[in-house]
Amino acid sequence: MRAAWAFYGLAGLFALAVPLLGIYPVFMMKLLCFAMFACAYNLLLGFGGMLSFGHAAYFGVSAYATAWLASVRGWDAAACILAGVGASALIGLIVGIIAIRRRGIYFAMITLALAQLIYFVCLEAPFTGGENGLQGVPRGSLLGVLPLRSDVLLYYVVLAAFLAQYLFIRRVVQSPFGQVLKAIRDNEPRAISLGYDVNRYRLLAFVLSAALAGFAGSLKALVLSFATLSDVQQATSGEVILMTLLGGTGTFFGPVAGAAVVVTLEEYLSEIVGGWVTVIIGGVFVACVLTFRRGIVGSILGLWRRARS
């Protein structure tokens, strides 16, 4: 327990000091956005036991909604984010109602197919800019008082959002709702026999996860000032799965670690190896599934527990 607090303290100090350390704040913001995305995904996969293969849809729809409202309507950043989260939650609700009718691999295939449907809608809808996406999204200001043009200031806003989401997910998982969700993950027939309406819990988890993924997506649209098809496409859904798996499914900090590794790899590796990044990502995927299923944080926790006992 003390080690965990020490770890969080160090991580917090590092996060606060990022602008002083000369790390490019936009890179850190991108990393934090993907960490939020992976944490949202982990709520569904790690604690709900549901493998969605289409989470980019919620991330991307929210990014599009935020980008469109900010650039065309000139809404306040907070309102844009709220609308983006709402849009993702709504789509999550619709997809969830259909997808929770099946389990396991069918669930994965259905979420994948419906995400592809959303991808095609984004490709052809008149307000998404087609292949170009929406570029040059103005960051505007937060609640009309806090201008977000400065990277450093926006960094602290994103950091606060990340922290709020992280604590929220912890709270959700440790609440009675989260306990029931884990019980359903571990033994569904038993949860049913105890009288829980299993599908309602699963649907709520799905919508929550979609909305939180949307939160990450709308922040990403403001940080990088664009929303494009790459936000909604299948490759992004695959990436968030890899982040979660690599970091450690079902651990709180795992997705953050996984996102940090994957985003850093993509950022720096693409300069060295160019197009081979996809091959390397695929290779990491294969290696993870074959030999490293507990992920970084899962393995560290395992070693830690064994050392203590």
Place this chain on the structure above:
Amino acid sequence: MTEIFGIPVAVILGQLMLGLVNGSFYAILSLGLAVIFGLMGIVNFAHGAFYALGAFAALLGLQHLGVNYWAALLLSPLLIGALGIVIERLFLRHIYQLEPLYGLLLTFGIALVIEGCLHQYFGASGQSYPVPAALRGVLNLGFMILPLYRAWVILVSLIVCLSVWFIIERTRLGGTLRAATENAPLLQAFGVNVPLLVAVTYGGGVALAALAGVLSAPVILVSPQMGSSLVIVVFAVVVIGGMGSILGAIVSGLALGVIEGFTKVIYPEASNIVVFLIMALVLIVRPAGLFGRE
């Protein structure tokens, strides 16, 4: 010229025929997926990548080794099928005892590796494969003009699908396969080499994907991404048909191709999404799929 809803009949028939050609590819691909899933419980995400590999094998064979279309139709599935067996022995066999979801993730990673390599060597732009000379003409059916190659694709896919169905449902080999699906340890105890059976089945499913790739090479542009979105459509086809049934995979593949072709006539904007919409509808009405058992 006769018209229905103000659209010339020839246009409708032409699109339906195109739809049937697409449906033939869906049928062969979903058949391969169903065979692999039936025996191994693995959803082969790499199916689209093997489909692309099959087309590239034909293309490279023609450009560098002078292997013609007819030889490629046989050699490419054999080659890619053998690659499938190697991949099964190297990677897939380690995860059978795990949850089926890991199979999906593992094959997704394999698909990324294959498609990434193809992309590195051939770039993103597509290359065309010539229609073989013997199949270049058109058939005049009186009421419509049918390009010979399209008729060929439909014919081959029907023959292939029915033969696979026959092998699995009516022969001794098929009986052994179905026994392995039911109870693999017992079959092993009877002296059947089950790991070999599994490896060959995976190779067979992969070879079907490669065959679809060779068949499609003359009618589409051969590119590294040609399978990545197709595999998602085929997943939807499989969900609609129900995964357990071989015949269901064939019938729903063909039917959905035709429906897609029909959508191109009446509302082209929706032609990309109509399969997914139908999947959603089927799931609401009949969650197990049209031919599936819960």
